[in-house]
Amino acid sequence: MERRSKLCQDDGMRKAPTRVDRRTDALSKPRIVTRAIAILDDGGIEALTFRSLAASLSTGQGALFYHVTNKAELLALAATDVLSDAMNGTDGTAGTTGRVSTTMIAVFDAMTAHPWLGAQLSSAPWQPAVLHLFDRIGNELDALGVPDGHLFDAASVLVHHVLGIASQFRATGELTSVNSDRPAFIHSATDGAVHPFLDKIGPQLVHHDDRDQFTAGVDIIIAGITARARLAHTPSPPNTHADK
Amino acid sequence: MERRSKLCQDDGMRKAPTRVDRRTDALSKPRIVTRAIAILDDGGIEALTFRSLAASLSTGQGALFYHVTNKAELLALAATDVLSDAMNGTDGTAGTTGRVSTTMIAVFDAMTAHPWLGAQLSSAPWQPAVLHLFDRIGNELDALGVPDGHLFDAASVLVHHVLGIASQFRATGELTSVNSDRPAFIHSATDGAVHPFLDKIGPQLVHHDDRDQFTAGVDIIIAGITARARLAHTPSPPNTHADK
DNA sequence: ACCTGAACACCGTTCAAGT
DNA sequence: ACCTGAACACCGTTCAAGT
Numbered sequence: 172m173e174r175r176s177k178l179c180q181d182d183g184m185r186k187a188p189t190r191v192d193r194r195t196d197a198l199s200k201p202r203i204v205t206r207a208i209a210i211l212d213d214g215g216i217e218a219l220t221f222r223s224l225a226a227s228l229s230t231g232q233g234a235l236f237y238h239v240t241n242k243a244e245l246l247a248l249a250a251t252d253v254l255s256d257a258m259n260g261t262d263g264t265a266g267t268t269g270r271v272s273t274t275m276i277a278v279f280d281a282m283t284a285h286p287w288l289g290a291q292l293s294s295a296p297w298q299p300a301v302l303h304l305f306d307r308i309g310n311e312l313d314a315l316g317v318p319d320g321h322l323f324d325a326a327s328v329l330v331h332h333v334l335g336i337a338s339q340f341r342a343t344g345e346l347t348s349v350n351s352d353r354p355a356f357i358h359s360a361t362d363g364a365v366h367p368f369l370d371k372i373g374p375q376l377v378h379h380d381d382r383d384q385f386t387a388g389v390d391i392i393i394a395g396i397t398a399r400a401r402l403a404h405t406p407s408p409p410n411t412h413a414d415k
Numbered sequence: 416m417e418r419r420s421k422l423c424q425d426d427g428m429r430k431a432p433t434r435v436d437r438r439t440d441a442l443s444k445p446r447i448v449t450r451a452i453a454i455l456d457d458g459g460i461e462a463l464t465f466r467s468l469a470a471s472l473s474t475g476q477g478a479l480f481y482h483v484t485n486k487a488e489l490l491a492l493a494a495t496d497v498l499s500d501a502m503n504g505t506d507g508t509a510g511t512t513g514r515v516s517t518t519m520i521a522v523f524d525a526m527t528a529h530p531w532l533g534a535q536l537s538s539a540p541w542q543p544a545v546l547h548l549f550d551r552i553g554n555e556l557d558a559l560g561v562p563d564g565h566l567f568d569a570a571s572v573l574v575h576h577v578l579g580i581a582s583q584f585r586a587t588g589e590l591t592s593v594n595s596d597r598p599a600f601i602h603s604a605t606d607g608a609v610h611p612f613l614d615k616i617g618p619q620l621v622h623h624d625d626r627d628q629f630t631a632g633v634d635i636i637i638a639g640i641t642a643r644a645r646l647a648h649t650p651s652p653p654n655t656h657a658d659k
Numbered sequence: 660a661c662c663t664g665a666a667c668a669c670c671g672t673t674c675a676a677g678t
Numbered sequence: 679a680c681c682t683g684a685a686c687a688c689c690g691t692t693c694a695a696g697t
Contacts, residue, residue, distance in 0.1 A: 675684095678681080
């Protein structure tokens with residue numbers, strides 16, 4: 172969780188026994204996390220193993236446990252890193268109104284760039300990364316003018332929406348195989364049961380863009396939030412422009 | 416996937432070699448699934464093991480693989496069973512308008528009754544159980560009068576909302592420990608970073624009811640759906656009554 | 660203090676062998 | 679056809695032992 176970058180914490184100051192840098196690349200939390208992310212990025216979530224990570228850092232597995240409590244913490248740290256980067260990229264992009272959806276889309280894009288991220292976020296919704304996102308969205312809704320009594324529920328729906336699509340990113344292989352032939356897949360998956368709605372929107376299921384669908388969902392939710400907020404509060408002016 | 420209940424498929428009819436019921440309880444898919452659900456219900460998701468399941472049915476683990484392809488299928492079958500029951504309980508409960516939220520709440524309640532269900536649903540969003548729910552919600556929105564062009568997006572947001580809170584049901588132990596002392600937990604989880612919104616809504620985080628929060632989210636989404644649908648289509652009458 | 664690597668306990672899944 | 683249970687491959691995690 173701590174981000175201090177003390178790669179070499181007593182460098183040369185003290186006597187220098189033989190050669191202080193008998194290894195320039197001493198093990199450290201940040202180093203481990205960085206390497207873990209690299210493995211996750213190009214091997215998926217099942218590629219990250221304490222054995223593979225240790226090999227990649229040329230150490231023993233035990234050494235890793237000296238710096239990291241367990242795999243859950245390791246994954247949580249990786250998620251925090253990646254998500255923070257994604258969210259920092261959106262600072263001051265749009266006016267207040269658009270800022271919420273900008274944040275949401277940034278998270279979505281981070282999940283497509285790092286397919287393991289979705290699985291990790293949805294598998295541990297109370298991890299720091301998610302709380303961080305929750306806080307960010309809450310603040311943005313606050314700035315947008317959503318009344319206090321509605322902030323909590325409003326922020327929750329938005330976070331749930333990300334977690335919902337996050338779960339769709341589990342098992343990349345599975346998802347792509349689904350995408351290749353959705354109608355056939357759905358037919359086999361539902362095993363011949365009657366599904367009038369699925370049949371009806373079959374074509375959309377095949378041709379739709381996941382990102383568009385995500386943003387459409389965000390729009391719907393924001394519409395609902397403002398509709399209910401206005402209803403409960405003063406009929407204040409729409410507040411549709413940027414304010415900063 | 417198939418629900419036929421052929422517990423004994425050739426019972427006694429044929430010759431009766433020594434004693435037809437040398438075992439009344441022959442292994443079968445439904446029997447296995449039922450027992451799996453029982454184990455899941457009172458031991459959580461990590462209690463279900465092919466070893467534990469085999470022991471509980473007094474067979475070898477190999478026998479289970481004769482009826483079930485793998486653990487993923489077993490869990491998917493269990494989820495379908497439980498979710499179908501939950502959704503069948505809501506038939507003809509309310510008018511068209513309230514039917515969507517009735518379905519949503521039924522799913523939520525099923526997840527609190529079977530804490531493993533949330534984990535399973537969110538860990539494999541393309542499984543039959545989820546598709547079944549998706550279809551159900553789509554049909555209900557259709558009956559509600561949501562225009563065709565919006566049906567897909569509308570149903571998606573709702574399903575994502577369930578999947579989002581579903582992910583919150585992972586690791587029951589974790590969730591309860593969180594509930595016991597949320598402020599302290601959040602402080603430690605965020606590790607001292609600045610989280611103005613979390614601080615602001617701290618009290619609500621502690622005292623809120625998860626079910627209320629869920630339904631509040633459903634209301635927000637439905638408000639957004641009707642708002643956008645009305646906007647895109649004719650300004651038709653609110654259509655707020657039951658129609659069947 | 661930091662690292663090593665064998666060992667432990669536990670999985671899902673397979674498979675030769677039985678009836 | 680259905681079942682048995684040992685075996686396999688692979689985990690996360692621990693720990694005595696080294697420097």
